[in-house]
Structure formats: structure tokens, C-alpha cells
Amino acid sequence: MNHLLSTASLSTEEIKAILNQARSFLEGEQWKPAEQQFVANLFFEPSTRTKSSFEVAEKKLGLDVIPFDADFSSVLKGETLYDTVRTLESIGVNAVVIRHKTDHYFDELVGRVGIPVINAGDGCGHHPTQSLLDLLTIQQEFGDFKGIKVAIIGDVSHSRVARSNADALTRLGAKVVFSGPQEWFDETFLASGSYEDVDTAIETSDVVMLLRIQHERHDGDDSGISENYHQQFGLTIEREKRMKPGSIIMHPAPVNRNVEIADELVECSRSRIFTQMKNGVFVRMAVIKRALEKNKGGMQSVNTHKKWTIAN
Amino acid sequence: MNHLLSTASLSTEEIKAILNQARSFLEGEQWKPAEQQFVANLFFEPSTRTKSSFEVAEKKLGLDVIPFDADFSSVLKGETLYDTVRTLESIGVNAVVIRHKTDHYFDELVGRVGIPVINAGDGCGHHPTQSLLDLLTIQQEFGDFKGIKVAIIGDVSHSRVARSNADALTRLGAKVVFSGPQEWFDETFLASGSYEDVDTAIETSDVVMLLRIQHERHDGDDSGISENYHQQFGLTIEREKRMKPGSIIMHPAPVNRNVEIADELVECSRSRIFTQMKNGVFVRMAVIKRALEKNKGGMQSVNTHKKWTIAN
Amino acid sequence: MNHLLSTASLSTEEIKAILNQARSFLEGEQWKPAEQQFVANLFFEPSTRTKSSFEVAEKKLGLDVIPFDADFSSVLKGETLYDTVRTLESIGVNAVVIRHKTDHYFDELVGRVGIPVINAGDGCGHHPTQSLLDLLTIQQEFGDFKGIKVAIIGDVSHSRVARSNADALTRLGAKVVFSGPQEWFDETFLASGSYEDVDTAIETSDVVMLLRIQHERHDGDDSGISENYHQQFGLTIEREKRMKPGSIIMHPAPVNRNVEIADELVECSRSRIFTQMKNGVFVRMAVIKRALEKNKGGMQSVNTHKKWTIAN
Incomplete structure (x- = not known):
């Protein structure tokens, strides 16, 4: 079966x-x-x-x-x-x-x-089909997973794909780092990748994979984090300028515009969001x-x- | 038309x-x-x-x-x-x-x-399509309706199929009996079949046709009946052991497990529930x-x- | 595009x-x-x-x-x-x-x-597809739009088709008049047709196009109008008798029976409601x-x- x-x-x-x-x-x-x-x-x-x-x-x-x-x-x-x-x-x-x-x-x-x-x-x-389409999008771009650095940024602990993507990418030869609010990360993820500050992660990765904030799966109040999220952890217009040449932006969507990613970047040339x-x-x-x-x-x-x- | x-x-x-x-x-x-x-x-x-x-x-x-x-x-x-x-x-x-x-x-x-x-x-x-599929299931099993005894047990008065099944089965040559709570039965059904106590009905019938308790169609409180229903009127594991050789179990589904029928019996070899x-x-x-x-x-x-x- | x-x-x-x-x-x-x-x-x-x-x-x-x-x-x-x-x-x-x-x-x-x-x-x-199907129904009946008089009667201001039908019909050569409660009409419609009292409109038009009262789009209370609507502005059995020979009745549906139109007229020989x-x-x-x-x-x-x- x-x-x-x-x-x-x-x-x-x-x-x-x-x-x-x-x-x-x-x-x-x-x-x-x-x-x-x-x-x-x-x-x-x-x-x-x-x-x-x-x-x-x-x-x-x-x-x-x-x-x-x-x-x-x-x-x-x-x-x-x-x-x-x-x-x-x-x-x-x-x-x-x-x-x-x-x-x-x-x-x-x-x-x-x-x-x-x-x-x-x-x-x-x-x-799993989201993970697989993420993998396909990366493979399509870079041909191979070996040597590629992927940053998974954001609501890591409530994401359905952070852990499985990290695991699969690691198995396929890529290097994975996590970033985003420390409150939304825990050490169980360290098996597949280390934690990096958001600026380093964005500047040094081939794939900047942003995660949707899963408000509907947060038990308590997360307004404190959300309010400054874009400046603290989001892909701002400023941060995008410091991305590596040839690097791409991914997001599973639906996007919270101007939270995880600046509105203007959703369909920019680096973005593979609709390709995903x-x-x-x-x-x-x-x-x-x-x-x-x-x-x-x-x-x-x-x-x-x-x-x-x-x-x- | x-x-x-x-x-x-x-x-x-x-x-x-x-x-x-x-x-x-x-x-x-x-x-x-x-x-x-x-x-x-x-x-x-x-x-x-x-x-x-x-x-x-x-x-x-x-x-x-x-x-x-x-x-x-x-x-x-x-x-x-x-x-x-x-x-x-x-x-x-x-x-x-x-x-x-x-x-x-x-x-x-x-x-x-x-x-x-x-x-x-x-x-x-x-x-009517439920009645017809019930008839098909019986015909498939016994070839003919003549001489077959069918027990219709349970929430007779709120069922959409009890009366029409009894009527059609009688016309086709089968013998029908009803059982279950007396409160959920009335004499208008006597035209197509007599009332029997549940143990006799189960032990002597070729087809034990259980009806779903239609809670959503009960006006008042039926919790008094529901609570002891399984022991009083349900097809318990014990009662199934006393069924006739070759006899079958039917239920229109969805089943209230451990109410009309013991959980273990839903997919037992006598059951035709999924075949229906x-x-x-x-x-x-x-x-x-x-x-x-x-x-x-x-x-x-x-x-x-x-x-x-x-x-x- | x-x-x-x-x-x-x-x-x-x-x-x-x-x-x-x-x-x-x-x-x-x-x-x-x-x-x-x-x-x-x-x-x-x-x-x-x-x-x-x-x-x-x-x-x-x-x-x-x-x-x-x-x-x-x-x-x-x-x-x-x-x-x-x-x-x-x-x-x-x-x-x-x-x-x-x-x-x-x-x-x-x-x-x-x-x-x-x-x-x-x-x-x-x-x-627009409602407008176009209205036009098709009129064309089917009269062959051409030139010289045809169309009365658009009822909830003119909340209708999705009154203005566009009037505009298109005028462009195609038909003559348009509006009728119904003055409260549901305004002078912006005068560009495509004049206002006529309901009896004149019904008696002199080739097409009596009734509009549905769009209760769901009325902000305030319209019960005062609705109550006497049928007698004041609806197509009553009496008014239908005074319609021109060969004239037809249209309504976008769903019909409020006995409000915009008498129940008995919905499927009368003049009605093109289901043809629409x-x-x-x-x-x-x-x-x-x-x-x-x-x-x-x-x-x-x-x-x-x-x-x-x-x-x-």
C-alpha cells in the first residue's frame, strides 16, 4: 500500500x-x-x-x-x-x-x-507534498542539493514542513540552518541544522525559505512577536539587497504580506513563491x-x- | 416520468x-x-x-x-x-x-x-435506494426472498427504511419481524410484521437488520433508552454467538459502535455492512x-x- | 486579455x-x-x-x-x-x-x-452575463432591438442589471423607461431612460422587465414599501390583462412570488422567466x-x- x-x-x-x-x-x-x-x-x-x-x-x-x-x-x-x-x-x-x-x-x-x-x-x-514541491523547486534551480545552503526562517515549531524539509534536505546533501524567534524554535531541530541569526542566514544562503506565521496554531498570545516581526525577522527590502547573487526566496503561502516578507518582494525576480x-x-x-x-x-x-x- | x-x-x-x-x-x-x-x-x-x-x-x-x-x-x-x-x-x-x-x-x-x-x-x-440496496444484499446472499426471515431491530419509528423494507420484503415473499424498544414501535407496523423479543428475533432470523438510532429525529429525551440500549436491544458479542448458521448482519450505517452493534462485530464474517x-x-x-x-x-x-x- | x-x-x-x-x-x-x-x-x-x-x-x-x-x-x-x-x-x-x-x-x-x-x-x-442573457431573450422574441420599448420596473437602484441593461438596450436602438418606487430610483438613470408611472409602463411596453427586490442590499428598513409593493408596483393579474398583445414578461429570478409578480403569472404564456x-x-x-x-x-x-x- x-x-x-x-x-x-x-x-x-x-x-x-x-x-x-x-x-x-x-x-x-x-x-x-x-x-x-x-x-x-x-x-x-x-x-x-x-x-x-x-x-x-x-x-x-x-x-x-x-x-x-x-x-x-x-x-x-x-x-x-x-x-x-x-x-x-x-x-x-x-x-x-x-x-x-x-x-x-x-x-x-x-x-x-x-x-x-x-x-x-x-x-x-x-x-509531505509541500516538502516535495519545495525540494523540486530547489532542484529545478540548482540541479543538485549538494553544497546548497538553505535557511528556514520563522515559525519553525508550528510549521508542517520545517522539520521534514530540514531532514530531507540534509539527507540529500544540503546544509540547513534555522532562524527566526527563539521562542518558536527548540533544540529538537538541532539534529538537522544549527540556529543562525537572521541577517547571517539571509546573507549566506542559496535558498531563503520563509515560513508562514501559523497564528491559528498558536495557543497563547503572540502579538508581542508579530508586531515587530517584519523588522526583526522578516525579509525586508533592505535584507533582500544583501542576499547572495543567484539565491532565491521561497514561502509555502498564503503569505502574510509585510510580515514574513515585504509586499514588493513577493513577486520579485528572486521569488519562487508562485513557481512553488x-x-x-x-x-x-x-x-x-x-x-x-x-x-x-x-x-x-x-x-x-x-x-x-x-x-x- | x-x-x-x-x-x-x-x-x-x-x-x-x-x-x-x-x-x-x-x-x-x-x-x-x-x-x-x-x-x-x-x-x-x-x-x-x-x-x-x-x-x-x-x-x-x-x-x-x-x-x-x-x-x-x-x-x-x-x-x-x-x-x-x-x-x-x-x-x-x-x-x-x-x-x-x-x-x-x-x-x-x-x-x-x-x-x-x-x-x-x-x-x-x-x-428507496437504501431499501433497494438492502434487498439486493439479501438477494445476493440467499438467491430468493421466499422463506427468508428478516428481523428489523431498533429505532423502527424514526427509520426511513423500516416500513418500506418490511413492506417490500413481505411482497417479495419474506417473513418480517420487528424488535427493539416498544416506545419506538407502533401498531401501524403490524401490517407487515409482528413484534418479537430481541433474543428470539436474533436467534431465529436469516437476516438481522439493525437500525441506526436517529438521535437527530427524536424530539424529546431518549437518554434513558440509549444508556442501556446495547445490553437490552443491541447485537452484543454474546447474542451474535446464538445467531443461526448462515445468517447475516445488516445496518444502514453510519453505525453507532457499541450501541446498535458491538464494535468487534461491525466487520465480522457475518456482517454485510460494507457490502451494503x-x-x-x-x-x-x-x-x-x-x-x-x-x-x-x-x-x-x-x-x-x-x-x-x-x-x- | x-x-x-x-x-x-x-x-x-x-x-x-x-x-x-x-x-x-x-x-x-x-x-x-x-x-x-x-x-x-x-x-x-x-x-x-x-x-x-x-x-x-x-x-x-x-x-x-x-x-x-x-x-x-x-x-x-x-x-x-x-x-x-x-x-x-x-x-x-x-x-x-x-x-x-x-x-x-x-x-x-x-x-x-x-x-x-x-x-x-x-x-x-x-x-454582464445576466444583461447579455436578457438581451438574447429580447432578440430571440423580436428579432431586432430597434423600436422595441422596454420597461424596467422595481428596485432599480439596487439592481445589478438595471443600469447596464438600459445602457445596452439604448445603444442597440431600443427605448427604455423605468418605473417602481421613486425611493429606489435616482436621476443618474435618466441618461438612458425616463421615469413612467407603472400602469403606463406596463400597458405600453413590449418587454416588462421586473426587478427582484434586493432586500439583502438595502441598508435600512424597507418594510413600508414592501408591504404594499405588489398592489402599487407589482405585475398583478389585473395589470397583466392590460399588457400589449405580443408583449413579454421578464425577471432575473429568484422571484419573490406575489411581490414583484403574481404567483399565477410566473409561468404564464407571456413569461420568459425560465427561458431567460x-x-x-x-x-x-x-x-x-x-x-x-x-x-x-x-x-x-x-x-x-x-x-x-x-x-x-
């Missing part, structure tokens, strides 16, 4: 294979399943970019998308995620894409459902193809009549 | 024809309309299973589905159901599937709209095909220009 | 070309883009008719529609309309249809996004085709790598 749950669960070889496939799709490769296939996108949290991106990817692959409205589903009647996915499996859905606010929501699904689960974001945990979005479609095509291809020898179909056995 | 409003409105022959068509679809028959056809699913109540099942059925038939979001429609501006359906008819929709909390909502449509209405559940009244869901897709394909095929000689198209007549 | 923002921005020739194309589609012309194309419908206000009509039009053109739920999008995270549209552009969406409560919402998009915007209604401002809806699909097909065809030489694709330049 080719779930995609986290970047950490992918070997370096698997990551490279997905990026290769994504590049092929970007260059025009066509692939469609031999038979009609159905997919459902279960988004239990608001999303424009990721959900739409999956929709485009699915339709480019010729899949039929079954709409799912979390606010109008039987989840309101108390149905569990497991029962919801098993229901979709029973009616013929071949893969599910899920975003859910619970960390590791997929633990109740893996090994118990017969269709692949593609994680589109869980809690503060993982967001475009790349996301092709990464998702690759991930879905991988899921559907390996689904063949999966669990028993639900319609296979189980032999009756006497309970004892 | 081939509406599908209730099981009671179908003759035994029509029921059998729909089940035959559904089995053909299940075995791989393909059918698509000769021209592009549109369908809209108007769900004014939450649903995962039924709505998704209709979507899959529609897309397997190659139909184009026009999204309809009850929370975001002109119904908010006070538009009636009649005007909504006439609107959809005018823009080219060829059939509508409707779930609505009002009993007999379709009375304001029948004879007045020019496209078929497929009832996906009205109030506590009817849910799968069958639902093929029953809905059959029902939609029937509606679209008979729509040919229907009402005048809206675009036929009416001859002008002077009002007097 | 072939946006469609308002009727006023179209020349008489462009209006006629769109109506011609719409009539061709109505008569069965088929047109599909050579390659897979994506469209998104961004409705920030409730709508059944317009949204569904666009959906049918899009699917008749073979387009893939990317669902967008305003209540569940990143707009909730504070994303601007500009960033939302740029996001959709980046992931490969080829055109957007937008309804928004802000007058001239499109000013922040025009010249800044690389895909065409089709306005499906802004504030009290414009609703049908025509809407073909007008929208024409408008979308026009947008997609002219999009070819548009802005630079987002994936074209910008040459890196050093910020100075």
Missing part, C-alpha cells in the same frame, strides 16, 4: 523517484490509469492552494473526483475518520487525500483500510500515480464475500 | 427489474447515455455515504454532476424547492437527486417539473438509468416557445 | 458577436478547446442559478471545473482576492468566474493577473469561449523562469 504519510518515511531514492516523475509531468508526460478511478479529497481544515492543486493534479490524470464537504458529512453524526474512509473505499473510491488538524490522524487508518492515504497535512506534523505553487501540481500527480500503481495487489476488495465462520 | 419516490410506489416487477439491472452493473455491464447528460444532487441534510454513492454511480454512468450547496444556494434568499428544481431544469439538468428533512417534499414537484426526481431520503418517510454500501452504487446506477431512459417523452422542453395567448 | 467585467465595457459589435455565438450554441454548435482547460467559479455570495448555469456552460464546453468553496478557503486565513486568483493561475487554472459583494472587486485584478476574469456579479454594480435561465447557459458558453480564445497571447506563464536580476 503506497500511502504517503510523511517525507521521513520516504527513502532518498523514493524522494528522487517522485521528483523525477514530477519533472516528467512538468515537461509534458501524460499518464492516465487504464480504467476509471475515483479519488476523494477530505479536507477538515480550510485550504485553497493545496486542495485546488490536488484537484488539478487529479483531473490532469483523468481521475474522477468525488466531492467531500467536511461540514456537511456524516462526521457531523459522529462518524469516525476510519468509518468515513472505509465507506469511501466500499463505494469504489481508489485513494483518499486527507488534511486533518490531528497530528498523526493516519495512525487509525494505516493497515486497516484498503486504499492509499495521501497526507495533505496533519496538525503541526507533516505535509505550479510545481505542487506536478508533485501531486507523481504522488497520486505512485499510490494508484501500487494499489493493485492491495487488500481484499470489500465485495469479496467472506466465508461465513461460526463465532465461538 | 420515472421518478423514484418510495419503494411502495414500485410494483414487485419493477423492484425485480431494478435489482436485475443493479446486478448487471455489479458484474461489469457498462451503460452511458448517448448524449451529455447533467444531474444535480440536492442534499439539504448532511450525508457522506448516500451523497458520495450517488456521485460515484453518476460518474460511472458518464454523467456530468452539477454541484449544489444547500448552504450557499438561493434557498437562502427564500427560493422554494419547486423554483430551485425548475431552475435546474431550465439550465439543462436532466435529473435531480434530493434529500430533504420534510416528509413528502416531493409532493410539490410531482406533475409540475419536467425532469425525474430521485428521492434520497425525506423526513422520516422514505429512502458497495451495492448501493450499483442500485443507484440502475435507478438513474431508469430515470433517464424514461425521460424521453417527458414534459415539453422549457425552451419550446409557448404560443402567445391573450389573457382574458 | 478578454475579461468580461461589465456590459458597458463591450462595444455594440462585441455584444452582437456574443449574442450570435450564444444563438449558435443554442442551435447545437459544439466547441471544445484543443487541450484540457481548467476554470474555477469563485462565488463569495449565495447563488443557485448563476453558479449552476456557469457550471453547465463550462461542462458543455468540456472544461474541467475546479471547486472553490469561499467558506472553506484560505480567504479565511486573510488571503486577498489577488493572491487567491494568482494562486489559481499558478496551479494551471485558465479562467476564473467571480461573484463578490464588493463593487469593482476586479480593479485589483485587471492588468495584474494573467488569466481572464468573468464577472458574475459585483456589489450593486454589474452582472435557459438562455443564460448559452450566453455563458459564448463568454467563456471568448475568454479562452483570446487568452493565448496573454501574460507570461508563471512557470517561465524569470531571469535573475540583482536588486539595487
Whole structure:
């Protein structure tokens, strides 16, 4: 079963294979399943970019998308995620894409459902297709990850991609540093990269990867940090001028303009923010193809009549 | 006009024809309309299973589905159901599937709209595609309905399928008994089956059909019944052991686990709960095909220009 | 870039070309883009008719529609309309249809996004596809606009179509008069037509175009007007009897039955209300085709790598 749950669960070889496939799709490769296939996108949290991106990817692959409205589903009647996915499996859905606010929501699904689960974001945990599209954007720019320095700056602890990007980049040969408010950083990140002051990080990196402030995941009051954030930790017009030649700016979006990045820089020549979005479609095509291809020898179909056995 | 409003409105022959068509679809028959056809699913109540099942059925038939979001429609501006359906008819929709909390909502449509209405559940009244998928599941298991004993257990009076299933099963030659809390049963059901204590019903039936407790349709407080429900009326692990060899368990889902049925039994070898869901897709394909095929000689198209007549 | 923002921005020739194309589609012309194309419908206000009509039009053109739920999008995270549209552009969406409560919402998009915007209604401002379908319905009935008298009656000042219809009709050679409550009329409309008392307007016009009372756009209390509206300004059964032979009734819908028009007249032989809806699909097909065809030489694709330049 080719779930995609986290970047950490992918070997370096698997990551490279997905990026290769994504590049092929970007260059025009066509692939469609031999038979009609159905997919459902279960988004239990608001999303424009990721959900739409999956929709485009699915339709480019010729899949039929079954709409799912979390606010109008039987989840309101108390149905569990497991029962919801098993229901979709029973009616013929071949893969599910899920975003859910619970960390590791997929633990109740893996090994118990017969269709692949593609994680589109869980809690503060993982967001593997975002990581993969970040990697594709860097690879596209620099050809290789070896020797590249990447600065991950901002709301590190609430980000779904900081840890997994740092981990994957390190495995692929890049050097990672973190920056931003110390309150939003902790030592568990030191395994994949050291902490640098924001000016050094911005001036010496090939990739300046800004993170969105995840207000919606902050428990307490963070207004003290937010107010001066742009001057203290943001990519100001002044700081951009000191970036290395050839270096690029990334951000997972949606951008808080004039907070993480100056409004004028969002679409400047260094920015790859909208390129990241475009790349996301092709990464998702690759991930879905991988899921559907390996689904063949999966669990028993639900319609296979189980032999009756006497309970004892 | 081939509406599908209730099981009671179908003759035994029509029921059998729909089940035959559904089995053909299940075995791989393909059918698509000769021209592009549109369908809209108007769900004014939450649903995962039924709505998704209709979507899959529609897309397997190659139909184009026009999204309809009850929370975001002109119904908010006070538009009636009649005007909504006439609107959809005018823009080219060829059939509508409707779930609505009002009993007999379709009375304001029948004879007045020019496209078929497929009832996906009205109030506590009817849910004919659920009935038909239940019948298909029983037929699939036992080949025939004659001589089969079916126990319908639980929230009989608030169920959309208890009465219509009992009626159809009786007409098809099966024997029906009811069980569950006496408060949720009334003598109007005695026409199609007697009341039996739950242990006898479970031990002597070929089909144990459990009903979901429809909390959302209970007016008053039912916590007194719910609390001990599982021990008093539910399919406990203990009761399942006393079921007849070859007998099966059914439930329309979503299941209240450990209330109507023990958690461990939901996917046990006797359970046909997920098979019912799968069958639902093929029953809905059959029902939609029937509606679209008979729509040919229907009402005048809206675009036929009416001859002008002077009002007097 | 072939946006469609308002009727006023179209020349008489462009209006006629769109109506011609719409009539061709109505008569069965088929047109599909050579390659897979994506469209998104961004409705920030409730709508059944317009949204569904666009959906049918899009699917008749073979387009893939990317669902967008305003209540569940990143707009909730504070994303601007500009960033939302740029996001959709980046992931490969080829055109957007937008309804928004802000007058001239499109000013922040025009010249800044690389895909065409089709306005499906802004504030009290414009609703060009409604205007065009009104024009098509009149043309269909009378062949030409020259010499036709059109009465626009009702909530003139809050209507999205009163001004643009009056303007376009005048340009096309028709004569326009306004009627209804004086409070809902102002002298800025006098450029395209005079004010007439309701009885004269109804008795002497070829087209009686009733406007929906837009309660949701009235700031204060309008109950005083609404209460006696039907008798004072509505199309009563009595007034319809005094209409000219061959004259027709139009209304953009949804209708407030027995307010703007007597219930019995909504589907009378003079009424073109449901014909308007049908025509809407073909007008929208024409408008979308026009947008997609002219999009070819548009802005630079987002994936074209910008040459890196050093910020100075």
C-alpha cells in the first residue's frame, strides 16, 4: 500500500523517484490509469492552494473526483475518520487525500483500510507534498542539493514542513540552518541544522525559505512577536539587497504580506513563491500515480464475500 | 416520468427489474447515455455515504454532476424547492437527486417539473435506494426472498427504511419481524410484521437488520433508552454467538459502535455492512438509468416557445 | 486579455458577436478547446442559478471545473482576492468566474493577473452575463432591438442589471423607461431612460422587465414599501390583462412570488422567466469561449523562469 504519510518515511531514492516523475509531468508526460478511478479529497481544515492543486493534479490524470464537504458529512453524526474512509473505499473510491488538524490522524487508518492515504497535512506534523514541491523547486534551480545552503526562517515549531524539509534536505546533501524567534524554535531541530541569526542566514544562503506565521496554531498570545516581526525577522527590502547573487526566496503561502516578507518582494525576480505553487501540481500527480500503481495487489476488495465462520 | 419516490410506489416487477439491472452493473455491464447528460444532487441534510454513492454511480454512468450547496444556494434568499428544481431544469439538468428533512417534499414537484426526481431520503418517510440496496444484499446472499426471515431491530419509528423494507420484503415473499424498544414501535407496523423479543428475533432470523438510532429525529429525551440500549436491544458479542448458521448482519450505517452493534462485530464474517454500501452504487446506477431512459417523452422542453395567448 | 467585467465595457459589435455565438450554441454548435482547460467559479455570495448555469456552460464546453468553496478557503486565513486568483493561475487554472459583494472587486485584478476574469456579479454594480442573457431573450422574441420599448420596473437602484441593461438596450436602438418606487430610483438613470408611472409602463411596453427586490442590499428598513409593493408596483393579474398583445414578461429570478409578480403569472404564456435561465447557459458558453480564445497571447506563464536580476 503506497500511502504517503510523511517525507521521513520516504527513502532518498523514493524522494528522487517522485521528483523525477514530477519533472516528467512538468515537461509534458501524460499518464492516465487504464480504467476509471475515483479519488476523494477530505479536507477538515480550510485550504485553497493545496486542495485546488490536488484537484488539478487529479483531473490532469483523468481521475474522477468525488466531492467531500467536511461540514456537511456524516462526521457531523459522529462518524469516525476510519468509518468515513472505509465507506469511501466500499463505494469504489481508489485513494483518499486527507488534511486533518490531528497530528498523526493516519495512525487509525494505516493497515486497516484498503486504499492509499495521501497526507495533505496533519496538525503541526507533516505535509509531505509541500516538502516535495519545495525540494523540486530547489532542484529545478540548482540541479543538485549538494553544497546548497538553505535557511528556514520563522515559525519553525508550528510549521508542517520545517522539520521534514530540514531532514530531507540534509539527507540529500544540503546544509540547513534555522532562524527566526527563539521562542518558536527548540533544540529538537538541532539534529538537522544549527540556529543562525537572521541577517547571517539571509546573507549566506542559496535558498531563503520563509515560513508562514501559523497564528491559528498558536495557543497563547503572540502579538508581542508579530508586531515587530517584519523588522526583526522578516525579509525586508533592505535584507533582500544583501542576499547572495543567484539565491532565491521561497514561502509555502498564503503569505502574510509585510510580515514574513515585504509586499514588493513577493513577486520579485528572486521569488519562487508562485513557481512553488505550479510545481505542487506536478508533485501531486507523481504522488497520486505512485499510490494508484501500487494499489493493485492491495487488500481484499470489500465485495469479496467472506466465508461465513461460526463465532465461538 | 420515472421518478423514484418510495419503494411502495414500485410494483414487485419493477423492484425485480431494478435489482436485475443493479446486478448487471455489479458484474461489469457498462451503460452511458448517448448524449451529455447533467444531474444535480440536492442534499439539504448532511450525508457522506448516500451523497458520495450517488456521485460515484453518476460518474460511472458518464454523467456530468452539477454541484449544489444547500448552504450557499438561493434557498437562502427564500427560493422554494419547486423554483430551485425548475431552475435546474431550465439550465439543462436532466435529473435531480434530493434529500430533504420534510416528509413528502416531493409532493410539490410531482406533475409540475419536467425532469425525474430521485428521492434520497425525506423526513422520516422514505429512502428507496437504501431499501433497494438492502434487498439486493439479501438477494445476493440467499438467491430468493421466499422463506427468508428478516428481523428489523431498533429505532423502527424514526427509520426511513423500516416500513418500506418490511413492506417490500413481505411482497417479495419474506417473513418480517420487528424488535427493539416498544416506545419506538407502533401498531401501524403490524401490517407487515409482528413484534418479537430481541433474543428470539436474533436467534431465529436469516437476516438481522439493525437500525441506526436517529438521535437527530427524536424530539424529546431518549437518554434513558440509549444508556442501556446495547445490553437490552443491541447485537452484543454474546447474542451474535446464538445467531443461526448462515445468517447475516445488516445496518444502514453510519453505525453507532457499541450501541446498535458491538464494535468487534461491525466487520465480522457475518456482517454485510460494507457490502451494503458497495451495492448501493450499483442500485443507484440502475435507478438513474431508469430515470433517464424514461425521460424521453417527458414534459415539453422549457425552451419550446409557448404560443402567445391573450389573457382574458 | 478578454475579461468580461461589465456590459458597458463591450462595444455594440462585441455584444452582437456574443449574442450570435450564444444563438449558435443554442442551435447545437459544439466547441471544445484543443487541450484540457481548467476554470474555477469563485462565488463569495449565495447563488443557485448563476453558479449552476456557469457550471453547465463550462461542462458543455468540456472544461474541467475546479471547486472553490469561499467558506472553506484560505480567504479565511486573510488571503486577498489577488493572491487567491494568482494562486489559481499558478496551479494551471485558465479562467476564473467571480461573484463578490464588493463593487469593482476586479480593479485589483485587471492588468495584474494573467488569466481572464468573468464577472458574475459585483456589489450593486454589474452582472454582464445576466444583461447579455436578457438581451438574447429580447432578440430571440423580436428579432431586432430597434423600436422595441422596454420597461424596467422595481428596485432599480439596487439592481445589478438595471443600469447596464438600459445602457445596452439604448445603444442597440431600443427605448427604455423605468418605473417602481421613486425611493429606489435616482436621476443618474435618466441618461438612458425616463421615469413612467407603472400602469403606463406596463400597458405600453413590449418587454416588462421586473426587478427582484434586493432586500439583502438595502441598508435600512424597507418594510413600508414592501408591504404594499405588489398592489402599487407589482405585475398583478389585473395589470397583466392590460399588457400589449405580443408583449413579454421578464425577471432575473429568484422571484419573490406575489411581490414583484403574481404567483399565477410566473409561468404564464407571456413569461420568459425560465427561458431567460435557459438562455443564460448559452450566453455563458459564448463568454467563456471568448475568454479562452483570446487568452493565448496573454501574460507570461508563471512557470517561465524569470531571469535573475540583482536588486539595487
